[in-house]
Amino acid sequence: MINFLTFKSIRNRKFTSFLCVLSIALSVTLFLGIERIRNGARDGFTNTISKTDLIVGAKGGPLQLLLYTVFHIGGAVNNIKMSTYNDIKAHRQVEWTIPISLGDAYRGFRVVATDENFYKHYRFRGDHKVEVMDGVTPVDTFDVILGSEVAKKYKHKVGDPIVISHGLSEVSIMSHDNTPFKIVGIMKPTQTPIDTGVYITLQGMEAIHFGWETGAPSGETIDAERFKKENIEITQLTSFMVKLKSRIAVLKMRRDIDQYANEPVMAIIPALSLQEMWETISYVEQVLFLVSLCVLLVGVLSILISLYTSINERRREMAILRSLGASARHIFFLLLYESSFLVLMGCLLGVASMYGLLYFVSPWLESNFSVYLPIEALSKTEWIYLGAIFVVGTLAGLIPAIKAYMNSLQDGLTIKI
Amino acid sequence: MIQAISLKNCKFSYVPNKLVINIDQLDIASGERVFLHGPSGHGKSTLLNLASGVIKANSGVVSVLGNDFTNLAQSKRDHLRGEKIGYIFQIFNLIPYLTVKENIILPCLINKKRANQDVDKQAEELIDSLGMREHINKKVTDLSIGQQQRVAAARALIGNPEIIIADEPTSALDEKNTKEFMNLLMKEWEKRKFTLLFVSHDERLKSYFERSISLPEINHHD
Numbered sequence: 001m002i003n004f005l006t007f008k009s010i011r012n013r014k015f016t017s018f019l020c021v022l023s024i025a026l027s028v029t030l031f032l033g034i035e036r037i038r039n040g041a042r043d044g045f046t047n048t049i050s051k052t053d054l055i056v057g058a059k060g061g062p063l064q065l066l067l068y069t070v071f072h073i074g075g076a077v078n079n080i081k082m083s084t085y086n087d088i089k090a091h092r093q094v095e096w097t098i099p100i101s102l103g104d105a106y107r108g109f110r111v112v113a114t115d116e117n118f119y120k121h122y123r124f125r126g127d128h129k130v131e132v133m134d135g136v137t138p139v140d141t142f143d144v145i146l147g148s149e150v151a152k153k154y155k156h157k158v159g160d161p162i163v164i165s166h167g168l169s170e171v172s173i174m175s176h177d178n179t180p181f182k183i184v185g186i187m188k189p190t191q192t193p194i195d196t197g198v199y200i201t202l203q204g205m206e207a208i209h210f211g212w213e214t215g216a217p218s219g220e221t222i223d224a225e226r227f228k229k230e231n232i233e234i235t236q237l238t239s240f241m242v243k244l245k246s247r248i249a250v251l252k253m254r255r256d257i258d259q260y261a262n263e264p265v266m267a268i269i270p271a272l273s274l275q276e277m278w279e280t281i282s283y284v285e286q287v288l289f290l291v292s293l294c295v296l297l298v299g300v301l302s303i304l305i306s307l308y309t310s311i312n313e314r315r316r317e318m319a320i321l322r323s324l325g326a327s328a329r330h331i332f333f334l335l336l337y338e339s340s341f342l343v344l345m346g347c348l349l350g351v352a353s354m355y356g357l358l359y360f361v362s363p364w365l366e367s368n369f370s371v372y373l374p375i376e377a378l379s380k381t382e383w384i385y386l387g388a389i390f391v392v393g394t395l396a397g398l399i400p401a402i403k404a405y406m407n408s409l410q411d412g413l414t415i416k417i
Numbered sequence: 418m419i420q421a422i423s424l425k426n427c428k429f430s431y432v433p434n435k436l437v438i439n440i441d442q443l444d445i446a447s448g449e450r451v452f453l454h455g456p457s458g459h460g461k462s463t464l465l466n467l468a469s470g471v472i473k474a475n476s477g478v479v480s481v482l483g484n485d486f487t488n489l490a491q492s493k494r495d496h497l498r499g500e501k502i503g504y505i506f507q508i509f510n511l512i513p514y515l516t517v518k519e520n521i522i523l524p525c526l527i528n529k530k531r532a533n534q535d536v537d538k539q540a541e542e543l544i545d546s547l548g549m550r551e552h553i554n555k556k557v558t559d560l561s562i563g564q565q566q567r568v569a570a571a572r573a574l575i576g577n578p579e580i581i582i583a584d585e586p587t588s589a590l591d592e593k594n595t596k597e598f599m600n601l602l603m604k605e606w607e608k609r610k611f612t613l614l615f616v617s618h619d620e621r622l623k624s625y626f627e628r629s630i631s632l633p634e635i636n637h638h639d
Binding site: 004005008009011012316317319320321322323324325326327328329330412413414 | 462465466469471472491492495496498499500502504506509510511512513514515519523524526527528531572584
């Protein structure tokens with residue numbers, strides 16, 4: 001009888017019940033949505049680079065090394081010698097290395113010189129690798145592959161020639177006009193800083209600077225022979241990534257690199273540094289969490305208020321039910337059922353609209369904020385949250401239920417109008 | 418003869434030292450029609466609450482259908498009321514968001530023992546005998562007061578309870594509706610022979626009953 005009455009009574013107060021469900025749904029949507037964005041932002045950030053055990057660069061700030069190697073932000077004070085790279089690369093513990101050479105920009109986007117190991121070994125967000133959407137990876141001196149954002153912004157296609165400027169400003173002062181690069185490929189979107197990179201070969205980076213040794217163009221024409229890949233000698237790098245055969249060796253290797261005798265170099269563990277960096281901004285995360293908790297509180301309060309105010313107008317109804325044989329306990333559970341039903345409906349609607357919202361918002365979040373939000377089933381934590389919301393909402397219903405219980409004990413069969 | 422309702426040295430008070438109920442002896446036999454009258458303020462509602470088991474006497478005996486209510490747990494008394502007692506209020510008897518039929522079968526939903534056979538059939542028969550066939554699926558708020566009281570009577574009658582308690586059921590009705598209501602109740606009594614405890618201050622209705630009790634005469638309250 002409780003189910004029957006609950007259903008009918010909720011239907012009788014359609015509008016208020018609907019508002020109740022809506023406010024719960026809204027808070028559930030916001031709560032779960034904010035949680036997802038929060039987690040997505042953190043995961044996106046800390047997984048910008050994965051699998052790499054160490055990043056090695058010239059001695060300086062560890063954060064700086066991370067920023068320019070992974071995020072293409074800022075620059076290195078010093079480069080490192082190629083011999084250092086080759087030396088560490090030859091270490092028996094090393095599985096692979098990815099050399100990075102930075103310095104130039106293409107219309108505001110960073111030019112990154114690397115070799116084929118980057119396309120083979122670089123990983124982000126777990127086990128995702130760099131993939132070519134169109135064309136091939138660069139092989140020759142003047143081959144370029146663009147990050148998806150760069151290609152999108154300037155509507156570049158494979159085969160287009162581009163000019164790479166010296167320095168980093170968007171408005172290039174000195175262009176390397178005499179070194180015409182050609183786009184050979186465009187990468188798939190990764191939602192990482194790779195998308196905003198222009199990737200060339202290490203030889204290409206060296207070639208740009210032929211005749212620039214003094215810091216300004218010398219004006220001399222350079223013999224085409226010199227640009228041949230096999231004729232270019234790589235002399236320096238900005239930094240490089242290292243993957244070891246065994247994770248156990250990471251700490252020792254890091255110490256060894258920090259004490260490397262031939263050149264002042266340092267190594268950082270990217271996963272650790274990313275985590276540390278995220279924690280420095282984690283108060284934002286906590287504020288978001290608090291905000292979503294408050295929103296939830298408001299939702300639960302709305303149930304309490306709406307049920308509590310309905311109690312007095314339903315006193316007569318309670319007395320009638322009592323006369324028909326319902327105990328005060330019946331009345332109590334009737335109210336409790338009503339609140340838990342409303343909360344349940346609110347949770348269901350909330351989850352549904354969360355997915356709806358995700359469907360529309362996630363592409364936008366992905367392209368604008370690099371927050372990657374896959375439409376996934378509810379996680380274990382989310383189920384726990386939902387369970388907790390349900391329990392708290394039902395508990396909020398306890399207060400009007402107790403009130404109704406007391407009323408019906410007091411009123412008995414006397415109808416209060 | 419088995420007593421349907423029997424009170425002996427029954428005392429009840431809401432606050433200490435102010436007896437609302439103080440009845441030495443009240444016996445209502447099974448199948449009897451009793452008219453209980455008296456002005457308000459003589460513990461009428463309290464007596465009905467005692468007889469239906471919603472509250473418990475402080476001392477003495479309240480026995481309903483052979484069950485000693487003074488020694489019965491609240492839940493047992495609630496259960497017994499749901500199973501064996503039909504109750505009619507003076508007005509607003511019905512749950513506003515249920516239809517006529519849903520209101521009538523409600524006691525059977527609350528207490529499964531109220532009716533052992535087909536509840537729907539019983540409800541429809543009762544509606545027919547009230548002459549309210551066309552209103553069966555209407556919202557009760559669309560009915561007139563007279564019609565609402567008849568539906569309340571049908572709800573009290575469903576499942577053939579042994580006792581019907583009517584608490585001034587006609588006080589909100591005009592003369593014509595009162596007459597119709599009383600005739601209907603008596604017609605059903607002829608068929609079912611339930612014990613009827615009818616409370617009213619309208620002494621003109623006395624003629625419908627076998628026995629008339631004046632509450633001020635039996636209740637020596639403070």
